[in-house]
Amino acid sequence: MTAAQRRIETLRAEIEEHNRRYYEEAQPAxxxxxxxxxxxxxxxxxxxxxxxxxxxxxxxxxxxxxxxGFQSVRHGVPMLSLDNVFARDGAEAIRKFVVSVxxxxxxxxxxxxxxLAWLVExxxxxxxxxxxxEDGIFVRxxxxxxxxxxxxxxxNLKTVRNIPLRLKHAGDAPRVIEVRGEVYMPLAAxxxxxxxxxxxxxxxxxxxxxxxxxxxxxxxxxVTASRRLQFLSxxxxxxxxxxxLQETQExxxxxLRRLGFPVHARTWLVDSVEGIMGAIHELDAIRHDxxxxxxxxxxxxxxxxxxxIAGFTTRAPKWAKAYKYASEQAETVVRAITVQVGRTGVxxxxxxxxxxxxxxxxxxxxxxxxxxxxxxxxxxxxxxVIIEKAGEVIPAVVRxxxxxxxxxxxxxxxLAHIGGKCPACGGPVRRDANYAWWICENPACxxxxxRRLEYLAKRxxxxxxxxxxxxxxxLVESGLVKDPLDxxxxxxxxxxxxxxxxxxxxxxxxxxxxAKIVEARERARSLPLARWLFALAIPEVGETTAYDLAxxxxxxxxxxTSPLLRDVLELDRLRQEVEETxxxxxxxxxxxxxxxxxxxxxxxxxxxxxxxMERLERAGFAERTRKKEGEGFVTTAGPVxxxxxxxxxxxxxxxxxxxxxxxxxxxxxxxxxxxDAAHLPLLGKSVVITGTLPTLKRGQAADLIxxxxxxxSSSVSRKTDFLLVGADAGSKLEEARAxxxxxxxxxxxxxxxxx
Ligand code: IVH
Numbered sequence: 001m002t003a004a005q006r007r008i009e010t011l012r013a014e015i016e017e018h019n020r021r022y023y024e025e026a027q028p029a030x031x032x033x034x035x036x037x038x039x040x041x042x043x044x045x046x047x048x049x050x051x052x053x054x055x056x057x058x059x060x061x062x063x064x065x066x067x068x069g070f071q072s073v074r075h076g077v078p079m080l081s082l083d084n085v086f087a088r089d090g091a092e093a094i095r096k097f098v099v100s101v102x103x104x105x106x107x108x109x110x111x112x113x114x115x116l117a118w119l120v121e122x123x124x125x126x127x128x129x130x131x132x133x134e135d136g137i138f139v140r141x142x143x144x145x146x147x148x149x150x151x152x153x154x155x156n157l158k159t160v161r162n163i164p165l166r167l168k169h170a171g172d173a174p175r176v177i178e179v180r181g182e183v184y185m186p187l188a189a190x191x192x193x194x195x196x197x198x199x200x201x202x203x204x205x206x207x208x209x210x211x212x213x214x215x216x217x218x219x220x221x222x223v224t225a226s227r228r229l230q231f232l233s234x235x236x237x238x239x240x241x242x243x244x245l246q247e248t249q250e251x252x253x254x255x256l257r258r259l260g261f262p263v264h265a266r267t268w269l270v271d272s273v274e275g276i277m278g279a280i281h282e283l284d285a286i287r288h289d290x291x292x293x294x295x296x297x298x299x300x301x302x303x304x305x306x307x308x309i310a311g312f313t314t315r316a317p318k319w320a321k322a323y324k325y326a327s328e329q330a331e332t333v334v335r336a337i338t339v340q341v342g343r344t345g346v347x348x349x350x351x352x353x354x355x356x357x358x359x360x361x362x363x364x365x366x367x368x369x370x371x372x373x374x375x376x377x378x379x380x381x382x383x384x385v386i387i388e389k390a391g392e393v394i395p396a397v398v399r400x401x402x403x404x405x406x407x408x409x410x411x412x413x414x415l416a417h418i419g420g421k422c423p424a425c426g427g428p429v430r431r432d433a434n435y436a437w438w439i440c441e442n443p444a445c446x447x448x449x450x451r452r453l454e455y456l457a458k459r460x461x462x463x464x465x466x467x468x469x470x471x472x473x474x475l476v477e478s479g480l481v482k483d484p485l486d487x488x489x490x491x492x493x494x495x496x497x498x499x500x501x502x503x504x505x506x507x508x509x510x511x512x513x514x515a516k517i518v519e520a521r522e523r524a525r526s527l528p529l530a531r532w533l534f535a536l537a538i539p540e541v542g543e544t545t546a547y548d549l550a551x552x553x554x555x556x557x558x559x560x561t562s563p564l565l566r567d568v569l570e571l572d573r574l575r576q577e578v579e580e581t582x583x584x585x586x587x588x589x590x591x592x593x594x595x596x597x598x599x600x601x602x603x604x605x606x607x608x609x610x611x612x613m614e615r616l617e618r619a620g621f622a623e624r625t626r627k628k629e630g631e632g633f634v635t636t637a638g639p640v641x642x643x644x645x646x647x648x649x650x651x652x653x654x655x656x657x658x659x660x661x662x663x664x665x666x667x668x669x670x671x672x673x674x675x676d677a678a679h680l681p682l683l684g685k686s687v688v689i690t691g692t693l694p695t696l697k698r699g700q701a702a703d704l705i706x707x708x709x710x711x712x713s714s715s716v717s718r719k720t721d722f723l724l725v726g727a728d729a730g731s732k733l734e735e736a737r738a739x740x741x742x743x744x745x746x747x748x749x750x751x752x753x754x755x
């Protein structure tokens with residue numbers, strides 16, 4: 001074994017150990033930066049030594065290139081479901097279940113003398129999956145699908161960092177073992193995702209389970225990776241025939257733990273109906289402290305041999321049951337339906353309810369999501385409805401109690417209700433082509449402005465704490481703020497006398513609060529670029545993206561015309577072109593003779609794509625995870641973000657924003673990583689080439705300029721930074737001299753690149 005090979009092995013083991021500490025013990029031993037450093041070292045060594053590649057290496061957790069669809073997988077042992085009993089059926093339902101299992105065993109002459117033992121486990125509200133290991137290595141992961149056949153989502157599952165890619169103590173496991181369990185989105189990750197959805201103006205997910213299911217269905221594993229999913233195991237599927245596993249469920253969970261799988265720490269071993277009920281109640285008391293959602297308990301016969309005897313129905317085992325806790329519901333009346341205008345103009349219908357107490361708090365409003373949702377549930381003003389805290393957080397209307405519907409209640413017509421126009425500004429509305437939303441089309445809509453102002457002041461944005469919803473409302477209402485940045489023009493006096501009350505109950509903001517706002521506002525001027533990019537509510541730019549962009553750009557202007565983002569778009573286009581021009585491998589009969597693909601364009605596109613990738617990589621804006629062309633190439637921001645950002649700054653509002661910031665003297669600074677400037681000496685520079693250069697061909701010079709972060713333009717303009725001049729230069733040289741553009745020769749140019 002060479003030193004490099006040993007180092008690779010050590011790094012792999014170390015990184016997996018850090019994953020385990022991080023995910024299972026929540027006790028990381030090293031910082032994220034140190035972790036990234038280990039991963040980087042491993043990746044480099046693996047790239048240098050492809051002969052030691054290993055599918056179970058932690059570097060393989062980062063998804064490769066997006067797939068176009070998932071393959072089907074037939075489960076060797078079907079993935080069954082569980083029959084439910086509900087809280088409202090109480091202990092009686094559990095007694096029936098226990099008796100039915102006893103009867104089943106008695107029928108087969110197998111009922112033991114001693115009472116049956118049961119293991120009670122939390123029921124994790126996630127997505128059921130099956131993981132296949134052969135010779136200790138994770139080879140395939142699949143969804144449940146219809147129970148018989150699921151989707152192969154191996155690539156996505158590899159990004160779930162507490163799924164072992166290689167078994168520990170593999171000698172204790174059968175050669176082939178399928179481990180079953182639940183992938184879930186931790187509540188903290190769900191909260192963060194919801195905030196990001198909100199920040200980018202996308203609709204929120206209904207609950208963590210939907211979010212987890214959505215993340216697993218991503219065709220691009222990098223998206224899955226960013227969703228921070230986790231896994232908990234609770235059983236097995238197919239194993240090598242004849243392999244003896246464990247005698248009990250309890251033993252099986254211990255074995256899974258020993259093999260490196262996460263297993264829930266809390267289970268109850270009991271031997272009576274009372275014992276089962278006790279466990280169910282204990283679990284109910286502590287389940288809200290779990291980092292995932294539980295909607296029930298699972299009761300399993302502990303003895304595995306007896307389970308085989310008790311058998312299965314076509315849908316579910318006869319030896320297990322899911323006990324579903326009641327989600328707290330309450331009945332109330334929809335007094336009115338109001339429509340809220342969001343930051344991006346989305347109109348959200350809200351049920352104004354007669355206040356009612358549910359799951360620990362008084363609820364007086366519930367979101368109705370959108371037009372289609374109201375229609376589906378046929379919710380009308382005046383209806384009596386059942387509400388529930390969905391996922392114990394956002395109150396939702398579950399259903400209408402139609403028996404209590406007043407004769408006068410008419411079906412709800414969204415468009416008629418808002419009179420065909422924005423309820424805030426009276427502006428035109430349109431229904432979004434992709435979502436069931438209506439959108440206010442008026443960019444000057446005061447409600448949108450208010451929400452944007454509020455957003456700008458948020459703690460995670462410019463941190464202007466005294467500026468909350470009401471102050472934002474009144475600033476817009478009074479006409480003092482027409483655009484969020486108008487805040488920077490207000491005097492302390494103007495703020496102090498801002499009226500917050502009503503005609504009957506007058507009240508003003510006052511000196512103290514006005515001073516606080518001004519103080520926070522002045523501090524905000526020098527906040528870093530990341531905060532500003534987030535605060536300005538640029539489409540698709542949430543907190544994380546803002547931070548990422550600020551690591552690669554010095555100023556907001558640099559972001560606006562970012563050569564990196566342009567390259568991301570270019571790469572996206574070229575990838576398509578490469579795909580389209582690919583010489584197809586199989587030539588069909590009917591098209592035989594006709595040229596397939598376009599080899600010349602293909603070669604050209606591949607070359608351009610490679611060049612763009614190299615530029616991005618050199619800038620540190622992308623990472624290559626595999627050697628093969630186009631594969632495993634991850635950029636810090638993808639084409640959707642690049643398009644939204646460049647598009648926004650090219651639009652009238654975007655340009656207006658830039659000049660406004662300039663006029664206000666606000667020039668937030670990014671924190672490009674050290675070394676970037678050295679990598680990109682021409683970052684953001686526009687260069688024109690003229691004449692014949694002594695050694696470089698024009699194309700070569702252009703490539704070098706682009707690789708150094710600059711752009712090449714064919715004519716001299718105000719934006720030109722340099723003129724690269726060779727022999728026999730013509731009119732461009734005159735133009736450059738006339739407008740005072742700096743001239744450089746090839747030698748100086750090459751020195752610049754080295755700088
Ligand atoms: S055992 C043969 N144990 O609940 C079926 N399932 O509603 C074995 N689930 O499909 C399932 N937590 O996806 C089992 N501790 C647990 C579970 C659990 C969640 C899911 C599983 C199952 C569904 C049935």
